[in-house]
Amino acid sequence: MIRVKNLQKSYQMGKESLTILHQATFTIRQGEFVAVVGPSGSGKSTLMHILGCLDRPTSGEYWFHDQDTSQLTGYELAQLRNRKIGFVFQNFHLLPRMTARQNVELPMMYAGMKRAERRKRAEDLLETLGLSERLHHLPNELSGGQKQRVAIARALANRPELLLADEPTGALDSTTSHEILEIFQELHQSGVTLLIITHDYRVAQYAKRHLFVEDGFVSERTWEDIHERN
């Protein structure tokens, strides 16, 4: 589903060029549960931004299905983010003035879905995630775990093919983290392609496959390998 070849991201800092991501090459197939593991500052967030079409690589290729993303216009990239990719962020990134249901409705609104239809789907999603009592609450009236479940519902709103999660449990305590990870586990079983970025090995162990990022270099590792290094 995803093919990345010699992906590179550099920033120009004055005269010097700073490379965040070196020649990354890998493939992710439909339905995989992948963890991108690495210490903070290793370049894994940059990788996620590129995979999520929030940022463009300096060089290299990124194919989403049979689509070369470097050929897509800004409008087409927005469409891709809207229909095919769901994001879950560390700090939830819910819009503070909107209720839980309105937050979940937002991607469907941008997709042009009718009000009644998207309202129904938002309510169904929130109910599935155990938030049927919290539909009309604002984010600041929700606990961290509830916020993250709203964010997951929002990410799933348009039935994306790829779910990108950037440190999804980074702001949560261990019990809540466990709940959220169970949700991801279930999503994986229902066939969603999952990519979780984390520096937490307890999180990474839920994944079936691991990409290790260090100093901008991406490499494929087995869980045992990663585990032993720590």
Next chain:
Amino acid sequence: MNATELLTSAFLSMRAHLLRSLLTMLGIFIGVASIIAIVAIGKGGQNAVVSTLENNQLRQTIEIVPRELVVPGIPQPGQILSFSNEDFDIARQFQGVLQVAETLYGQAAVSAGRQSANLMLEGGPDYLNGLANFSVIQGRMFTNGDVLTHQNVALLSQQAALQLFGRENVVGQSLVVGGQTLQVIGVTASTEPSLLNGILGGGAVYLPYTTLEGIFPNWTASEMDIAVQPGVSVPELSQRIVTALNIHAHSAEAFETSAGFLQGIEKLIGTITNILTLVIGAVAGIALVVGGVGVMNIMLVSVTERTQEIGIRMSLGATKSAIVWQFLFESMMLTATGGLLGIVFGVLVTIIVRAAFHFPVAVSWQVSIGAFLFSALIGLVCGLYPALKASRLLPVDALRYE
């Protein structure tokens, strides 16, 4: 996102910063309110003059006045200020003329019991033109018979009745003018809130001109009132009579119909309103420009404040145009609400002006709609740069912005 969703979202965003939004609207509000008010007052003044003119033309009467009254200034040597007996004879010779009478105006002390006031006296025929926009609300008008027999009767305007007697129901009471006792036979009231009624007929006493001539023999006829036969064209006949009178006076500009007099006033009001419109229009224009700049400024602040929100929306699939429209709707919502409040306040001002100064006002709905659309346009223009700025953000940079 469709228009309804954009409107809802813009409204929520405006409500979230209510005080800031209201302060931002202030310039637009003041600009629109002053435009609405000044146009309503100016138009009302002109309407009043026009309706008075039309009213006079509907009646089969002609009023002729010395031109000196039309164009006030220092009288030229030989300038004619009043009518002679020969003038009346000239007018009587025209075909279609039913009756020629005179009207005398002047101010004099009028007393009733212990109360006394300096009031305007108008002596005329029973078809007195000064009463064009008045109706007799109590008692009766004096008749042609009263005029011919010099009856000592008078009508009071409501205002005069209140001044002299402290009430309006005064038929049968008597009052004294220049040593002569007059019986009050009627009370008149203005039929419309007209500007000219304010100027010409405030506290007034109306009586037969023959009676007034008897009381003040040295008052000269300052207006000639001609009753015209039905079916005769009033403008045409009045032109011919004025020409004949001017030839008799050896001056092309000795006399003028009072329609001309009213037109003179209309022109004067027009000039005053034009100057006022210009001055207030300039103030309103400056307020709108400053208001627009304020809106642009606050929208730039808003875009900066909400950079992360923009990033989140982009990550959820908002296109550039969706972001542009979101911010355009917000700035348009600000200015259009300001415009709407301005219209409401402007109308309120005109209502107060009408109530306090008895000044006719005419709120123009065309101007109101125009002002509303224009204020929305200001929002569109001033919101464009901030909106484009927001849409040009890179999703990743916007998301990471703290």
